[in-house]
Amino acid sequence: MTDISATAPSPSQKPAPARPPANPVSPFRAWWAIFIFTIALMFNFLDRQLLTLLITPIKADLNLTDTQISILVGFMFVLFYISVGIPISRLVDRGPRKWIIGAGIAFWSLMTAACGLAQNFWQLAVARMGVGIGESCNGPATYSMTADMFPRDKLARPISIINIGMVMGSGMALLVGGYLIVWLTELGPQTFPVIGTLKPWQMTFVIVGLPGILWALLMVLTVPEPPRKDEGTGAVTPSFGKVLSFFGFWGAAYFPMFFAAGVKSMLSFGNAVWSPAFFERSFGYAPGEPGPILGAIGLIVAPLGLIIGGQAATWLASKGQDDANMRIVLWVSIALVPLAIIYPLAPAAWMAFALYGALLFLGSLGAGPANAAMQVITPGRMRGTVSALYIAIFNVMGYGAGPLVVALMTDNVFKNEAMLGASMAAAAAILGPVGLFLSWKALKPYARAVAAARERDD
Numbered sequence: 001m002t003d004i005s006a007t008a009p010s011p012s013q014k015p016a017p018a019r020p021p022a023n024p025v026s027p028f029r030a031w032w033a034i035f036i037f038t039i040a041l042m043f044n045f046l047d048r049q050l051l052t053l054l055i056t057p058i059k060a061d062l063n064l065t066d067t068q069i070s071i072l073v074g075f076m077f078v079l080f081y082i083s084v085g086i087p088i089s090r091l092v093d094r095g096p097r098k099w100i101i102g103a104g105i106a107f108w109s110l111m112t113a114a115c116g117l118a119q120n121f122w123q124l125a126v127a128r129m130g131v132g133i134g135e136s137c138n139g140p141a142t143y144s145m146t147a148d149m150f151p152r153d154k155l156a157r158p159i160s161i162i163n164i165g166m167v168m169g170s171g172m173a174l175l176v177g178g179y180l181i182v183w184l185t186e187l188g189p190q191t192f193p194v195i196g197t198l199k200p201w202q203m204t205f206v207i208v209g210l211p212g213i214l215w216a217l218l219m220v221l222t223v224p225e226p227p228r229k230d231e232g233t234g235a236v237t238p239s240f241g242k243v244l245s246f247f248g249f250w251g252a253a254y255f256p257m258f259f260a261a262g263v264k265s266m267l268s269f270g271n272a273v274w275s276p277a278f279f280e281r282s283f284g285y286a287p288g289e290p291g292p293i294l295g296a297i298g299l300i301v302a303p304l305g306l307i308i309g310g311q312a313a314t315w316l317a318s319k320g321q322d323d324a325n326m327r328i329v330l331w332v333s334i335a336l337v338p339l340a341i342i343y344p345l346a347p348a349a350w351m352a353f354a355l356y357g358a359l360l361f362l363g364s365l366g367a368g369p370a371n372a373a374m375q376v377i378t379p380g381r382m383r384g385t386v387s388a389l390y391i392a393i394f395n396v397m398g399y400g401a402g403p404l405v406v407a408l409m410t411d412n413v414f415k416n417e418a419m420l421g422a423s424m425a426a427a428a429a430i431l432g433p434v435g436l437f438l439s440w441k442a443l444k445p446y447a448r449a450v451a452a453a454r455e456r457d458d
Contacts, residue, residue: 024226024227025224025226030150030158030224031158033145033226034158034161036215036222036223037145037146037162037223038165040142041142041162041166041168042165042172043108043212043215044105045168045169046169046173046176046177046208047108047131047169047208047209047212048077048169048399049272050177050208051072051073052073052272052273052274052275052277053173053174053177053178053181053276054177054204054205055069055276056280057185057201057287061201062120062124066407066410066411067404067408067411068121070403070404070406070407070408071404073273073403074269074273074399074402074403075400076128076132077128077399080130081136081395082396084132084136085140085392086385086388086389086392088136088140088388089388090385092140092141092384092385092387092388093144093237093381093382093383097141097225098141098145098219098224098225100141101219102217102219103216104135104136105138105212105216106134106212106216107134108130108133108135108212109209109211109212110130110209110210110213111128111131111133111134112212113205114127115131115202115205115209116204116206116209117195117198117206136388140383140388143159143371143375143383144383144387145226146159147375147383148227148228148380152453153317153318155372155375155376156309156310156324156368157314159310159375160306160307160311160367160372161307161310163371164302164303164307167302167360168299168302168303170295170302171296171297172295172299173291173295174290174294174298175299176208177208177291178291178294178295180207180208181200181287181291182286184204185200187200228381240385243385247389250452252445253377253442253449254374254386254449256445257438257442258389258390258393258394259393260435260438260441261390261393261394262396262398263431263435264363264431265397265398265399266401266431267336267431269403270402270427271344271356271359271424274403274406274424275294276291276294278344278352278420279349279352281417281421282349282418282420282421283349283352297357298360301364302360304361305361305363305364306364306365306367306368308365309332309364309365309368309369310369310372312369313328313372322451323444325369325372326373326442329439330436330439330440330443332363332366333435333439334436335362336359336366336432337432337433339355339359339362343356343359343425344420344422344424344425344428373446374386375387377446377449377450377452378453379453379456407423409422409423409426409427410423413426
């Protein structure tokens with residue numbers, strides 16, 4: 001077995017150069033794969049974020065509190081996302097990655113549709129667990145395949161493009177989901193053979209969930225499985241203990257990177273989950289009505305931010321800046337924190353929409369470089385496992401704790417659901433400076449880890 005602990009810690013220990021893969025993926029097929037990955041991630045976030053648009057009717061029909069809703073949105077999803085994600089990441093470092101992604105897409109799509117059959121809190125919770133299990137297959141395998149298709153110094157661009165799928169999914173959940181729930185509400189409950197009567201919010205889940213199954217087929221039939229960059233060198237997948245040893249050795253880079261992303265994801269997902277309800281409660285919008293506006297803003301500004309952020313990191317790297325990816329993350333954080341505090345305190349709806357757009361643009365600038373940073377410093381046959389650790393922290397802190405922190409403040413501190421904006425602002429004022437400090441803390445250790453990865457040539 002390859003001794004990771006011997007090769008990883010010291011940049012001066014350089015192994016024999018790896019032989020190039022026998023059948024590298026052509027640029028056309030590599031970019032086709034990026035397109036498929038991007039749309040898959042769009043379905044991923046469309047399915048997981050749809051519930052945020054349906055908070056008001058679900059609360060009313062199932063008699064839930066804000067805290068229960070945040071548990072459904074976050075921890076019921078994240079708990080199983082993580083528990084299954086680590087074992088699956090070990091498969092990613094060993095087996096055919098495109099089949100893992102395809103199976104995950106099909107399963108989470110079916111579970112999204114199953115959310116529409118729920119009749120109470122626990123049935124909806126079980127369906128959300130299933131969505132989490134399916135979606136845990138996507139990230140580690142996608143990033144591992146991408147890192148084997150593109151050179152290290154050009155990785156920020158394709159990963160930024162993949163992340164467009166994230167904002168497209170979030171935007172489509174608001175835009176398409178918003179129009180869909182308004183239309184279905186006008187139709188009213190409908191009765192179907194076998195499954196019985198479904199309310200508008202239930203039909204929305206079913207309609208949005210099922211198309212993902214077709215994309216799963218396209219994934220396995222058309223995307224190439226790239227050869228791993230260490231193929232032909234005798235390298236084998238290291239044990240989980242070896243991965244943790246490597247992770248611990250470079251902890252000065254990994255830990256602040258991962259937790260900075262986690263803290264900032266708390267702000268991001270806290271805003272994303274509660275923004276539709278914020279506009280409904282603060283400015284009198286009907287359920288689903290803010291969705292198309294928020295979705296359109298996201299679909300315009302977030303892809304632009306992702307492309308610019310990826311280009312900026314690639315340009316900095318071409319100038320010899322080893323810390324290029326984390327430097328972009330730090331610069332973005334400096335501007336992001338005050339905006340996150342101001343946004344939910346806006347006195348008028350038009351101003352809140354404008355600040356939401358600015359916040360989303362800035363957040364998107366750093367998303368691609370943040371993901372690329374992890375891939376750049378991690379050896380190829382560890383990327384699945386390390387990506388799963390990253391995604392676990394990102395989701396527990398962001399998707400699990402982010403909405404819950406805001407809900408707990410609303411229910412227990414302000415004790416008034418009309419004060420949702422104040423809860424969002426308070427969360428940003430507490431968490432924002434912590435994320436900024438951690439981004440700064442990661443800068444120099446990350447540059448050293450990049451130099452070491454270049455020496456290892458993995």
